[in-house]
Amino acid sequence: MSETVVVVVPDADILASTVAARLVVKIIDAQAVHGTASVVLTGGRVAAKVLRSVRELPAAAAIDWSRVDLWWGDERFLPAGDPDRNETQAREALLDKLPLTPSRIHAMPASDGPDGDDARAAAARYATELAAVAASTGFDAESPVVTSGAAGALPRFDVLMLGVGEDGHIASLFPGHPVLAETGTTAATFDSPKPPPTRVTLTVPTIQSADEVWLIAAGPDKATPIGRVLSGGDLPAAHAKGVSKTLWLLDQAAAADRP
Numbered sequence: 001m002s003e004t005v006v007v008v009v010p011d012a013d014i015l016a017s018t019v020a021a022r023l024v025v026k027i028i029d030a031q032a033v034h035g036t037a038s039v040v041l042t043g044g045r046v047a048a049k050v051l052r053s054v055r056e057l058p059a060a061a062a063i064d065w066s067r068v069d070l071w072w073g074d075e076r077f078l079p080a081g082d083p084d085r086n087e088t089q090a091r092e093a094l095l096d097k098l099p100l101t102p103s104r105i106h107a108m109p110a111s112d113g114p115d116g117d118d119a120r121a122a123a124a125r126y127a128t129e130l131a132a133v134a135a136s137t138g139f140d141a142e143s144p145v146v147t148s149g150a151a152g153a154l155p156r157f158d159v160l161m162l163g164v165g166e167d168g169h170i171a172s173l174f175p176g177h178p179v180l181a182e183t184g185t186t187a188a189t190f191d192s193p194k195p196p197p198t199r200v201t202l203t204v205p206t207i208q209s210a211d212e213v214w215l216i217a218a219g220p221d222k223a224t225p226i227g228r229v230l231s232g233g234d235l236p237a238a239h240a241k242g243v244s245k246t247l248w249l250l251d252q253a254a255a256a257d258r259p
């Protein structure tokens, strides 16, 4: 049965180091069981702080970084290297400093990538990459392919991290937006209320396929949406649930309105 846990720490800096410590342990544990670890990264301010904190943890040296698969929950559909891309921010914060295997860094396509500015094709390409990795690991009993609802084949995600927007959005799934009801693996969105308007995102069924889903938020601007979701309100963040565990990792300001 899936459990939901809410962890509240004093401030954003302590939150970042707490999440970083959990992430390092989670990766070490996943590698002990499966030989590999599969992590879905999020964008946003707190995510960058978390990744910078990972760099400072001595325990991170226990990870075999060459056997970590990195995915993204969403991407701002901009040219490669654009400072607003979630990938660029993650690379600067941590990834460029690690001995990762390039083919295991599964960045979402950029708007000057193989599909040009066709965000739908970019989303479809990412779904194909997910399915290809699922297929290549599907014969390993330790790394079962997960198929989630109506979504296509998905690889195992040990942990999927999400930021929470001031409006309660997660990934690029915004309140009241039709993309919330998408049943495929990935989707493109063209009218995001938060810039840039064009984005690529994992869908709700894909997010819900992850073993653990962590919602990470800091600051007073996040208190209202988080209070609503934890009180049973129907914002996008309410759909973020992991198969084994849903973990809310909050600082006190973001947790101020929780029931």
Ligand SMILES: O=C1O[C@H](COP(=O)(O)O)[C@@H](O)[C@H](O)[C@H]1O
Residues within 6 Å of the ligand: 042, 043, 044, 045, 046, 047, 073, 074, 075, 076, 086, 162, 163, 164, 165, 166, 170, 171, 172, 194
């Ligand atoms: O645009 C985005 O914003 C959200 C939240 O970011 P934050 O800076 O308020 O923490 C993030 O989760 C998402 O990945 C990103 O594309």
